Amino acid sequence: MAGALQLPVVDLSSPDRFSTANAIRQACIEHGFFYLVNHGVDEELVKKVFEQSRNFFSLPVEDKMKLVQRNHRGYARLYTIKLDPNPSTKGDTREAFYMGPLADGHNQWPSEEDLPSWRSTVETYYQKVASVGTKLLSLIALSLNLDEDLFEKLGALNDPLAMMGLLHYPGDHLDSSNEEIYGASAHSDFGMITLLATDGVPGLQICREKSEQPQVWEDVPSLSGAFIVNIGDMMERWTNYQYCIECCHRNKNATPWRSSRTRARTASLNVWKPVAVNLVRQGID
Numbered sequence: 001m002a003g004a005l006q007l008p009v010v011d012l013s014s015p016d017r018f019s020t021a022n023a024i025r026q027a028c029i030e031h032g033f034f035y036l037v038n039h040g041v042d043e044e045l046v047k048k049v050f051e052q053s054r055n056f057f058s059l060p061v062e063d064k065m066k067l068v069q070r071n072h073r074g075y076a077r078l079y080t081i082k083l084d085p086n087p088s089t090k091g092d093t094r095e096a097f098y099m100g101p102l103a104d105g106h107n108q109w110p111s112e113e114d115l116p117s118w119r120s121t122v123e124t125y126y127q128k129v130a131s132v133g134t135k136l137l138s139l140i141a142l143s144l145n146l147d148e149d150l151f152e153k154l155g156a157l158n159d160p161l162a163m164m165g166l167l168h169y170p171g172d173h174l175d176s177s178n179e180e181i182y183g184a185s186a187h188s189d190f191g192m193i194t195l196l197a198t199d200g201v202p203g204l205q206i207c208r209e210k211s212e213q214p215q216v217w218e219d220v221p222s223l224s225g226a227f228i229v230n231i232g233d234m235m236e237r238w239t240n241y242q243y244c245i246e247c248c249h250r251n252k253n254a255t256p257w258r259s260s261r262t263r264a265r266t267a268s269l270n271v272w273k274p275v276a277v278n279l280v281r282q283g284i285d
């Protein structure tokens with residue numbers, strides 16, 4: 001049975017960087033997760049992204065399939081993602097649209113006629129969230145008692161492979177008695193950090209000790225205006241497992257398809273080029 005969890009709240013606008021860094025340290029050791037408030041991404045822009053996300057996912061599947069994933073960019077239809085490699089779990093009940101660095105030519109976009117202003121809205125949001133990610137990383141360096149500009153100095157922020165996904169959970173499996181079907185099955189994220197914006201519909205759960213049996217899953221409620229931030233595998237390794245060890249998460253999902261509260265989420269996964277892994281690891285023990 002899952003209980004609700006109250007995650008620590010980190011304020012990105014606080015002038016006291018050392019106490020913010022301390023709060024991050026504690027959150028990353030204890031939970032691997034925290035809420036990020038006053039992050040500077042305009043609420044109106046976030047609303048527009050959710051609106052555009054709903055516009056895209058409401059298109060007929062044939063139209064969405066014209067943008068099917070190539071080079072990990074574009075549309076992933078229902079059940080094609082399976083975050084938990086366990087063979088007993090079915091594909092995840094979600095569809096997604098992924099994009100990455102804006103200048104590398106790999107992104108795919110719906111046409112301006114089909115979805116006016118879609119690309120510009122989503123690109124603006126991508127850039128804003130990427131700059132939040134960069135600010136947060138300097139605080140994470142500080143939280144490890146390292147120089148704030150460590151990641152920058154080591155070149156880890158050069159051409160970052162920052163990925164962003166628009167996620168849609170239709171809730172198709174909710175009538176099923178199969179408990180093992182999830183919107184997003186149990187996993188950890190592969191990058192440095194993930195920032196997740198939600199439309200307030202619950203579903204995210206975390207397990208702080210994945211090797212413990214039975215596993216204890218706790219609900220993570222949304223906090224209005226906040227990103228839910230979590231540490232990914234790469235950062236876990238770079239900190240020599242000081243942060244987020246044994247933690248994993250999933251999405252139980254809550255909303256039936258075509259109900260008035262369609263579930264739509266955006267997540268931005270910031271992943272840095274593998275070449276930076278060695279460089280950064282040297283600085284952290």
Ligand SMILES: O=C(O)CCC(=O)C(=O)O
Nearest residue numbers: 184189203204251265267
């Ligand atoms: O949407 C959620 O609640 C979680 C999504 C997630 O964990 C992921 O895409 O990595």
Ligand SMILES: [Fe+2]
Nearest residue numbers: 187188189249
């Ligand atoms: Fe995740």
